[in-house]
Every structure is written in structure tokens, then in C-alpha cells.
Amino acid sequence: MSNLALVSTLVFVAITAFLSIRKKLGLEKDILIGTVRSALQLLFIGYVLHFVFDTRNPVFIVLILLSMIGIAAWNAGSRAREIRGIRLRIAITLACTEGLTMALLLGFSIIEPTPQYIIPVSGIVIGSSMIVAGIYLNQMKRELEASRGEVETLLALGGTAKQAIQGAVKRSVRSSMIPTIDGMKTVGLVQLPGMMTGMIVAGADPIEAVRYQMLIMFVLASSAALTAILLSQISYRLWFTKDVRLVQSPKQDTKS
Amino acid sequence: MAPLLSMNRISKRRPDKAREWLFDDITAAIDKGERVALLGASGTGKSTLLRIAALLEPIDDGELHLEGIAQISFKPEHWRKKISYVAQAPVMLAGTVEQNLRTASELHGTLFDEPLARRCMAEAELGHLDWKKPAAELSGGEKQRTALVRSLLLRPAMLLLDETTSSLDPTSKEAVEHMLNRWAEREGTAMAWITHDMEQSRSVSDQIWFMGDGKLLERGDTKAFFQGPSTEQARRFIQKPIEREAGGNE
Ligand SMILES: Nc1ncnc2c1ncn2[C@@H]1O[C@H](COP(=O)(O)OP(=O)(O)O)[C@@H](O)[C@H]1O
Ligand SMILES: [Mg+2]
Numbered sequence: 001m002s003n004l005a006l007v008s009t010l011v012f013v014a015i016t017a018f019l020s021i022r023k024k025l026g027l028e029k030d031i032l033i034g035t036v037r038s039a040l041q042l043l044f045i046g047y048v049l050h051f052v053f054d055t056r057n058p059v060f061i062v063l064i065l066l067s068m069i070g071i072a073a074w075n076a077g078s079r080a081r082e083i084r085g086i087r088l089r090i091a092i093t094l095a096c097t098e099g100l101t102m103a104l105l106l107g108f109s110i111i112e113p114t115p116q117y118i119i120p121v122s123g124i125v126i127g128s129s130m131i132v133a134g135i136y137l138n139q140m141k142r143e144l145e146a147s148r149g150e151v152e153t154l155l156a157l158g159g160t161a162k163q164a165i166q167g168a169v170k171r172s173v174r175s176s177m178i179p180t181i182d183g184m185k186t187v188g189l190v191q192l193p194g195m196m197t198g199m200i201v202a203g204a205d206p207i208e209a210v211r212y213q214m215l216i217m218f219v220l221a222s223s224a225a226l227t228a229i230l231l232s233q234i235s236y237r238l239w240f241t242k243d244v245r246l247v248q249s250p251k252q253d254t255k256s
Numbered sequence: 257m258a259p260l261l262s263m264n265r266i267s268k269r270r271p272d273k274a275r276e277w278l279f280d281d282i283t284a285a286i287d288k289g290e291r292v293a294l295l296g297a298s299g300t301g302k303s304t305l306l307r308i309a310a311l312l313e314p315i316d317d318g319e320l321h322l323e324g325i326a327q328i329s330f331k332p333e334h335w336r337k338k339i340s341y342v343a344q345a346p347v348m349l350a351g352t353v354e355q356n357l358r359t360a361s362e363l364h365g366t367l368f369d370e371p372l373a374r375r376c377m378a379e380a381e382l383g384h385l386d387w388k389k390p391a392a393e394l395s396g397g398e399k400q401r402t403a404l405v406r407s408l409l410l411r412p413a414m415l416l417l418d419e420t421t422s423s424l425d426p427t428s429k430e431a432v433e434h435m436l437n438r439w440a441e442r443e444g445t446a447m448a449w450i451t452h453d454m455e456q457s458r459s460v461s462d463q464i465w466f467m468g469d470g471k472l473l474e475r476g477d478t479k480a481f482f483q484g485p486s487t488e489q490a491r492r493f494i495q496k497p498i499e500r501e502a503g504g505n506e
Contacts, residue, residue: 149343149345149347150347150349150350152312152343152347153343153347153349153403154349154359154363155312155332155333155336156310156312156336156340156341156342156343156407157336157337157340157359157360157363157406157407157410158333158334158336158337158340158360158363158364158410158412159333159363160333163363167349167350241314243311243314243332244311244332244333245311245312245313245314245332
């Protein structure tokens with residue numbers, strides 16, 4: 001894309017800002033921040049990738065993956081700030097999901113072991129797992145409002161933390177996986193996924209782009225399952241105090 | 257021998273106003289097989305006290321012992337298996353009546369004693385109930401009794417009954433009282449009842465605990481309590497049942 005074309009894309013920002021001002025939505029400041037941030041972040045990652053592709057040093061790949069996991073864990077953990085230690089558990093979960101997925105993709109030679117493949121695919125895996133983790137936590141918070149009685153009943157009957165929270169966990173795991181699975185059902189009919197669109201725009205054969213998109217869809221389904229189940233297993237105890245009572249939900253629910 | 261449950265100088269702050277005490281310095285004990293009625297106006301912390309005894313609520317000060325052993329040396333689930341709280345508002349778990357009744361045996365990997373379950377249900381006047389029915393579809397009173405039987409089948413050493421007959425008609429209420437009296441006799445189960453029903457407290461208890469003004473004001477023999485309570489608060493409490501119930505804040 002030429003520089004002139006790139007600058008011309010600002011016309012879309014202008015439309016957004018104009019509508020916001022005209023309709024008094026009060027979003028101009030956010031639009032400005034969003035525009036600047038997305039431009040800077042994307043340029044930054046562009047140069048980073050450029051550098052990493054050139055040097056081909058695996059240390060940089062690992063560093064990039066780790067920072068992706070860190071940011072994703074921080075972000076998803078904001079859904080349940082009051083649960084101590086949740087961000088660490090999310091980070092561990094994302095690292096395991098990413099590690100296992102990459103091991104399989106590389107082990108079966110499905111993708112080539114080059115940064116050009118590893119980094120974008122990892123970005124998709126970690127990003128989607130972050131969303132799954134966020135939905136899971138949101139759902140658990142709702143469950144523990146709505147199903148407090150159920151959990152306490154099981155505790156009062158001598159159940160362990162795990163037994164008492166099992167139902168809530170199972171329902172939350174399901175809800176966190178449903179968007180990904182629904183996405184598999186409608187992909188291509190309702191939405192053309194970003195990666196596939198990008199490949200086609202960049203000149204790839206649509207059939208080739210579709211093959212990669214299939215790979216991504218299946219990888220996303222498995223990483224959603226891995227993330228939700230792993231996170232639920234290593235975090236269920238955090239919803240209880242040391243002496244196995246449900247943690248009090250914060251009096252003033254913070255905005256999620 | 258050490259009592260079954262002993263509470264030693266238990267204090268609890270108000271959940272809404274942390275600087276005030278809901279109650280403080282409560283010391284009491286209950287022996288194996290003993291039956292206690294816990295009386296007091298609404299909002300004095302009776303439910304909170306029983307929830308504390310079942311480790312469902314933290315305490316701000318004091319100690320609990322079970323058969324002479326301090327609470328901290330118990331796994332909470334082992335404690336709760338012995339001292340089980342039956343909530344005032346019954347919660348039916350997902351699934352059928354039968355699945356609810358099987359909960360305790362499922363949790364602890366023990367055999368489900370179906371004849372015993374059938375007998376308890378019949379004694380609670382729920383003999384006609386279809387066990388395949390989803391528990392969520394039961395009436396309030398049916399839920400309350402099913403939840404009670406579900407807890408009985410855990411066979412705890414002590415049952416904490418929070419207004420366990422509050423949504424029952426007089427006949428079922430009496431049936432439940434009989435069932436629990438028989439159960440206590442047969443199994444040697446200790447029971448603590450919260451009740452606003454003076455008749456009931458007379459017929460189901462050996463001892464009365466009376467709470468008021470953030471204290472356990474009285475603790476003594478049921479007959480003696482009703483013949484002549486030693487505090488002014490208790491005297492007023494048993495004289496004015498109507499006002500007391502109307503003035504409740506629950
Ligand atoms: N979760 C809670 N949040 C705020 N206040 C509570 C909570 N639970 C109990 N309370 C208050 O604590 C007091 C004691 O409640 P409770 O033990 O249920 O009394 P009782 O069973 O004697 O009627 C009441 O004033 C009640 O409003
Ligand atoms: Mg109460």
C-alpha cells in the first residue's frame with residue numbers, strides 16, 4: 001500500500017469523529033486515542049517483526065511470545081481483579097495452551113518453524129484464548145452470584161471445594177467455549193476471517209488462504225477447550241478462602 | 257468427656273457495619289444427642305451463629321471445638337460432614353428428587369440407603385412424591401422437607417436446623433418434628449433448632465439458648481426457661497409472641 005493510500009485511510013477516522021461530534025456521542029477523545037494507539041502499536045509490532053524475521057534468533061521469538069502471554073493474562077485477569085493470583089493462573093494456562101498447540105503444529109510439520117508462521121499463528125491462538133479466559137471468568141463471577149446457594153448446600157453436606165464448585169465450573173467452561181464453536185459453524189457464510197481476508201488481499205490464492213483458515217479454526221477450537229479446562233482446574237480453589245468458604249463478592253461490583 | 261460441639265468466646269462483627277458487634281463473647285456447648293432450641297428476635301444473629309458452627313461464616317474472635325479437638329485441625333469438609341447446616345431457604349440442586357437425596361452418598365462415595373430414604377420421606381409426609389420429578393418443580397414446603405431428608409442421609413453427628421419448618425402447614429410441621437425427634441433418639445444426633453414457634457421449641461428441645469442484645473443471654477433447661485426465664489428480655493420475649501413476629505426484619 002502506498003504512503004498516500006495509507007494516509008487516506010484517515011478519512012474513516014474523520015467519519016467516526018464527525019458522527020460522534022454531530023450526534024454528541026462524546027467519543028471524540030476515545031476515537032483520537034484509539035486511532036493514535038492502534039497506529040503506533042501496529043507500526044511498532046511491524047518493525048519488531050521486521051527485525052525478528054531478519055535476525056531469525058529464536059530468543060526474540062520466545063520474548064515476543066512471552067510478552068503476548070503477559071499482556072493477554074493481564075488483560076483477561078481484569079475481569080476478576082478481586083480474585084488474588086488469577087493473572088498468574090491465566091498466564092500459566094495461556095503458556096500451556098500455546099506451548100502444546102505449537103508443539104503439535106511444528107511436530108506434525110503443519111506449519112514451518114519460521115517466525116513468519118510461528119508469531120502470527122501464536123498471536124491468533126493467544127488472543128483467542130485470552131477472550132475465552134475472559135468469558136470464563138465473567139461467567140464464573142455470575143455463577144457465584146447466582147449459584148451461591150448451590151455451592152453452600154454442597155459445602156454444608158461435607159463436599160470439598162472441588163465438588164461444591166463443579167457445577168458452576170462446568171457451566172462456565174461451556175459458555176466460554178460456545179462462541180468459538182458457533183464461530184466454526186458460520187465462518188465463511190457470515191464473516192470472512194481477518195487472516196484469510198488478509199492473505200487474499202496480499203495476493204494469495206483464495207484456496208490456499210482457505211486451507212490456512214481451516215487450520216486456524218480447528219486450532220482455535222482446541223485452544224478454547226484447553227484454555228477453559230486448564231484455567232478452571234488450576235483456578236477453582238481461588239474462589240474459596242483458605243478454610244473453604246466462598247470468597248465474598250465485592251460489595252460494590254467493579255465495572256468489568 | 258468433651259462435649260460434641262463447644263463454642264468458646266465467639267464474637268462476630270456486623271456484616272453491614274464492621275465496627276459494631278453482631279454478638280460477642282458467646283460461650284456454649286452441646287453434647288452428643290442433645291437437642292437445643294435457639295430463640296431470639298429476628299436479626300439477633302441466630303442464623304449467623306449456626307452458620308459459624310457449620311464453618312460457613314468466619315468468626316472475628318473465639319474458638320470452636322468438635323469433641324475436644326480444635327477446629328483448625330479439621331479439614332473443613334470433615335467438620336461439615338459432622339456438623340451440618342440446613343438452610344432456612346431450601347436450595348434444590350439440579351436434577352430430580354432422587355438425585356438430590358443421593359447427594360450425600362455421591363459426595364462421600366458411600367452406599368445410598370434407599371429404604372432409609374423412603375422411610376424418611378414417608379415420615380415427612382412426602383411418601384407420595386415421585387422421585388423422578390425435577391426437584392425444581394416441588395412446592396416450597398416439599399423442597400424444605402426434601403432438603404432436610406437430604407441432610408439427614410448424611411448422618412451427621414449434629415444437625416443445625418434454621419427455621420426448618422417455616423414453610424410447612426401444621427400437619428407436616430408436626431410430622432417433621434416427630435421424625436426429627438425419632439431420628440435423634442435412634443441415631444443419637446444432636447440438634448440445634450432455630451424457631452419462632454414456642455410450642456415447637458418446647459417439644460423438640462432439652463435446652464434453650466436465648467439470644468438478645470448481642471449476647472447469649474440464657475442457656476438452660478427448656479422447662480425451667482419457660483417456667484421462669486432469668487432475664488427481663490427473655491420474659492418479654494415469651495410473653496409477646498405476636499409483636500415479636502410482626503416486628504421481624506427478615
Ligand atoms: N450477608 C449479609 N449482608 C449484610 N447483612 C447481613 C448478612 N447476613 C446477615 N446480615 C445481618 O446480620 C444480622 C443477623 O442476621 P441473622 O443471623 O440472619 O439473624 P437471625 O437469624 O437471628 O434473624 C441481621 O441484622 C442481618 O441483617
Ligand atoms: Mg435467621
